[in-house]
Amino acid sequence: MQFNYGSNGKPRLAETFGPGALKFSITSSQGLALYGFICNREIGVDVECIRDIPEMDQIAKRILSPREAQIYQALPKPLKREVFFACWTRKEAFVKATGDSLSRALDKFELTADPREPTASLEISRDRRTTPGWSIQNIKPNERFIAAIAAQQDDWKVHCRQWAYSM
Numbered sequence: 001m002q003f004n005y006g007s008n009g010k011p012r013l014a015e016t017f018g019p020g021a022l023k024f025s026i027t028s029s030q031g032l033a034l035y036g037f038i039c040n041r042e043i044g045v046d047v048e049c050i051r052d053i054p055e056m057d058q059i060a061k062r063i064l065s066p067r068e069a070q071i072y073q074a075l076p077k078p079l080k081r082e083v084f085f086a087c088w089t090r091k092e093a094f095v096k097a098t099g100d101s102l103s104r105a106l107d108k109f110e111l112t113a114d115p116r117e118p119t120a121s122l123e124i125s126r127d128r129r130t131t132p133g134w135s136i137q138n139i140k141p142n143e144r145f146i147a148a149i150a151a152q153q154d155d156w157k158v159h160c161r162q163w164a165y166s167m
Helices: 056-063 066-074 077-098
Strands: 003-005 011-013 022-029 032-039 043-049 109-111 122-124 134-142 145-152
Touching: 011 022, 022 077, 032 043, 032 145, 043 077, 056 066, 056 077, 066 077, 066 109, 077 109, 077 134, 077 145
Parallel strands: 022 043
Antiparallel strands: 003 011, 022 032, 043 145, 109 122, 134 145
């Protein structure tokens, strides 16, 4: 299998596999791996173990847009952790999909903050215009983890498969 890399280092299958080659994204957290595959468009995935982080409020100030931060700060304490990780995984999945992981500041774009909403809309903070062509969905692999999948267009569906691996 041959790989090429985008301008920001995102790996992809070499063009020898065809112009509509399978696209992929891989992530892991605390022993859980998530793989995303799709044809003819970009994809990004992210998974995080939901856990207590003492500096969560300080991190939120750096990764959330002003409007997201305002929503986050107004939440009751029991909801903050869930919202933090929902926002984090959605943002990470999007920047992984675009290949901008290291070059796009997470606080410069905005997503739907409510983790109870299965999909997120996207706005670029500079001009508050909704960015067309992207769909972002959260998934809950189990009670300890939250994950997000971002892909171009909105005509795709999530199909989850689970494999157990033991050494």
